Amino acid sequence: MSSGSPAGSTSSSTSGVGGSTGSGNEIPPTFATVQFVIQSASCFGAGCHNDEMNPLDLQLNEELHTRLTTHISKNCGDLPIVNPGKPDESAFIKILKGPCGTTPRMPIECVNDGDAKCVPNEYIDAIAQWIADGATE
Secondary structure, eight states: OOSOOOTTOOOSOOOSTTOOOOSSOOSOOSHHHHHHHHHHTTTTTTSSSSSTTSSOOOOSSTTHHHHHHHOEETTTTTEESSOTTOGGGOHHHHHHHSOBTTBOOSSTTOOSTTOTTSOOHHHHHHHHHHHHTTOOO
16 A cells, blocks of 8 residues: 555554554554555556446545445445445455455455555454444544
8 A cells, every 4th residue: 555544543654555564453443544445555546446337436535435335246245345343244355355256356456465465454454343343434
C-alpha cells in the first residue's frame, strides 16, 4: 500500500502493499482503515471497481459504507461484501485472503501472501475486527 497509514494507527512504517507494520495489532479496526486499504490498494483507481463492468463502485465518497454493507457478491457465493458482525460471512475478507468462488484474490496483482501488492495480514485482521464489531461508519 502507499505510504502513510489510517488515522489512529501507530504503525511505524508501511512501504508497498506488503510493507512492515511493526509488531502486534496496531492497525485500528475502523472504517478509516477500510478506506485506507481501498485507496492504497488502488481498488477504484485502476478501472476495476469504478466502471459499469463491475457494479461494486469502491470510490471513496459518502456512499461507500452503504455500498459495502448492501452489495451482494454474486461471484463469491452470494455473500454480502460486508456482513456486519460476521467477518467469516463477508466477501471482502474472503477475497482479501484468497479466491472466493469465481472471484480471484484481491487486489488482482496479489498472488501469494507477502507479495508486494497483497494487503498485509494486519490490515485484513483490522478489517475483520471492524466487521465483527458491527461495521460502523
